[in-house]
Amino acid sequence: MKVTIIGAGLGGLTLARVLSLHGVDVEIFEAEASAAARTQGGMLDIHEENGQVGLRAAELMDEFRAIIHRGGQSVRVLDKDNSLLFAEGDDETRGRPEVDRGELRRILLESLPEGTIRWGMKVTGVRPLIEPAHGVEGSGEIEGREVEGRGAEGGAVEGREVEGREVEGRGAEGGAVEGREVEGREVEGRGAEGGEVDGRGVEGRGVQGGAVEGRGRYEVEFADGTSVTTEVLVGADGAWSRVRPVVSGALPAYAGISFVEIDHRDADAEHPGPSRVVGDGMLFAVAPGQGFLAHREPDGSLHVYAALSKPAGWIGQIDFADTAGAKKLLADEFAGWAPELLALIAEGDGELVPRTIHTLPTGHRWDPAPGVTLVGDAAHLMSPFAGEGANLALLDGARLGEAIVAHPGDAGAALAAYEEEMFARSERAAADAVAGLAMVLGPDAPHGLAGFFAAAGE
Numbered sequence: 001m002k003v004t005i006i007g008a009g010l011g012g013l014t015l016a017r018v019l020s021l022h023g024v025d026v027e028i029f030e031a032e033a034s035a036a037a038r039t040q041g042g043m044l045d046i047h048e049e050n051g052q053v054g055l056r057a058a059e060l061m062d063e064f065r066a067i068i069h070r071g072g073q074s075v076r077v078l079d080k081d082n083s084l085l086f087a088e089g090d091d092e093t094r095g096r097p098e099v100d101r102g103e104l105r106r107i108l109l110e111s112l113p114e115g116t117i118r119w120g121m122k123v124t125g126v127r128p129l130i131e132p133a134h135g136v137e138g139s140g141e142i143e144g145r146e147v148e149g150r151g152a153e154g155g156a157v158e159g160r161e162v163e164g165r166e167v168e169g170r171g172a173e174g175g176a177v178e179g180r181e182v183e184g185r186e187v188e189g190r191g192a193e194g195g196e197v198d199g200r201g202v203e204g205r206g207v208q209g210g211a212v213e214g215r216g217r218y219e220v221e222f223a224d225g226t227s228v229t230t231e232v233l234v235g236a237d238g239a240w241s242r243v244r245p246v247v248s249g250a251l252p253a254y255a256g257i258s259f260v261e262i263d264h265r266d267a268d269a270e271h272p273g274p275s276r277v278v279g280d281g282m283l284f285a286v287a288p289g290q291g292f293l294a295h296r297e298p299d300g301s302l303h304v305y306a307a308l309s310k311p312a313g314w315i316g317q318i319d320f321a322d323t324a325g326a327k328k329l330l331a332d333e334f335a336g337w338a339p340e341l342l343a344l345i346a347e348g349d350g351e352l353v354p355r356t357i358h359t360l361p362t363g364h365r366w367d368p369a370p371g372v373t374l375v376g377d378a379a380h381l382m383s384p385f386a387g388e389g390a391n392l393a394l395l396d397g398a399r400l401g402e403a404i405v406a407h408p409g410d411a412g413a414a415l416a417a418y419e420e421e422m423f424a425r426s427e428r429a430a431a432d433a434v435a436g437l438a439m440v441l442g443p444d445a446p447h448g449l450a451g452f453f454a455a456a457g458e
């Protein structure tokens with residue numbers, strides 16, 4: 001069995017690592033030109049109960065421990081006047097060590113056999129292949145019109161109506177046949193060979209073995225015009241997955257929050273004010289609808305997210321090519337905040353980077369589809385306010401890999417086992433992310449958040 005993964009993010013890489021460890025044939029197609037094509041900024045706290053479980057399955061715990069940012073679990077919560085509401089040092093007992101995202105990706109990349117990743121391969125489309133298993137062919141009638149079909153005994157068949165109107169069908173010999181007529185009005189039916197579909201007099205005569213579809217094989221098309229056919233296809237291609245549409249019609253929706261990312265290099269020497277404000281680990285300086293979320297990185301720089309509750313089009317109106325102008329606009333949004341906090345904007349080095357937060361619906365799931373599944377953000381994009389997205393991507397990759405190894409030759413069973421567990425855990429995390437956003441930037445900010453940390457520490 002060969003597993004084709006789209007996307008070399010944390011989810012796809014962990015899956016590939018677990019499969020490689022167990023000798024399963026695997027390849028990754030990644031849109032970016034190389035491992036170094038984009039800086040992977042930001043810190044991630046990797047949780048004992050999920051992200052670390054994934055890394056353990058990938059046999060990368062030693063490498064992980066070596067990149068932990070000691071002190072990174074320290075937390076400070078401030079209000080808009082720079083008053084300290086909560087502070088806690090990092091005694092390394094919180095079970096959520098911080099690592100640099102780029103370093104985490106590096107240890108996963110280095111763990112894979114040479115040639116596993118095909119870089120510069122941007123997927124533009126994915127379509128199911130319809131293949132008869134035994135090449136059974138026949139013709140029949142639907143509502144008096146001629147229909148021809150190809151199919152397989154007991155297997156898949158596609159029916160295509162020949163008078164200009166297209167009819168697709170799925171079914172099995174002597175069993176159920178589903179028909180879906182595409183022509184403005186959609187007709188779905190179910191029936192048996194030689195029988196009736198929803199009273200519409202559809203006859204399955206002539207299509208021996210009934211109507212049907214392929215066996216979970218997909219054609220993946222790339223921007224360079226080439227394509228591959230897959231046996232087991234995994235969409236690990238993030239928020240705007242090109243694989244997702246084959247299993248689900250869901251699309252990410254704007255969550256009402258926009259971020260502007262700001263970096264401060266060599267903070268102790270160059271930016272002592274922001275350095276003190278952020279402290280050794282994480283900072284939350286928040287009020288209802290806006291605030292600063294920041295991390296100190298292992299190289300002594302600061303990574304700041306200015307977060308604002310804004311309409312979808314707001315960030316697109318800012319000219320980020322004019323850094324000074326963008327800083328002024330952003331600072332105006334924080335009018336009345338303490339000067340120490342405004343310095344997080346004013347002293348930023350380099351360009352500001354805009355980012356909008358999108359999510360899939362909480363509880364996003366799909367019906368089992370042979371030969372294809374999703375991991376990570378492609379499956380369950382959520383806001384970062386539960387700090388779970390990267391952790392779930394690591395665990396998804398590991399769990400799917402383990403399921404494939406545990407069901408040799410039976411991809412359907414492997415995918416079903418993985419999905420059942422993944423749907424449940426991602427629904428819980430997505431609900432936590434919704435609650436987290438309400439706590440960090442909702443009407444009770446920053447007091448709800450300070451109380452949450454205080455209670456967690458008791």
Ligand SMILES: Cc1cc2nc3c(=O)[nH]c(=O)nc-3n(C[C@H](O)[C@H](O)[C@H](O)COP(=O)(O)OP(=O)(O)OC[C@H]3O[C@@H](n4cnc5c(N)ncnc54)[C@H](O)[C@@H]3O)c2cc1C
Pocket residue numbers: 006007008009010011012029030031032042043044045121122123124236237238239240241242259355375376377378384387388389390391392393
């Ligand atoms: C601002 C911010 C802060 C966050 N903070 C945290 C945090 O503190 N903790 C946490 O756990 N999570 C956090 N997250 C979430 C976390 O970043 C994601 O959940 C995680 O990266 C998902 O991993 P992934 O492998 O599913 O997808 P990604 O990391 O998005 O990887 C997808 C890969 O697919 C590739 N790709 C995309 N499209 C195509 C295509 N068409 N063809 C081929 N390749 C393609 C991409 O180039 C990329 O390499 C944060 C997210 C944001 C936006």
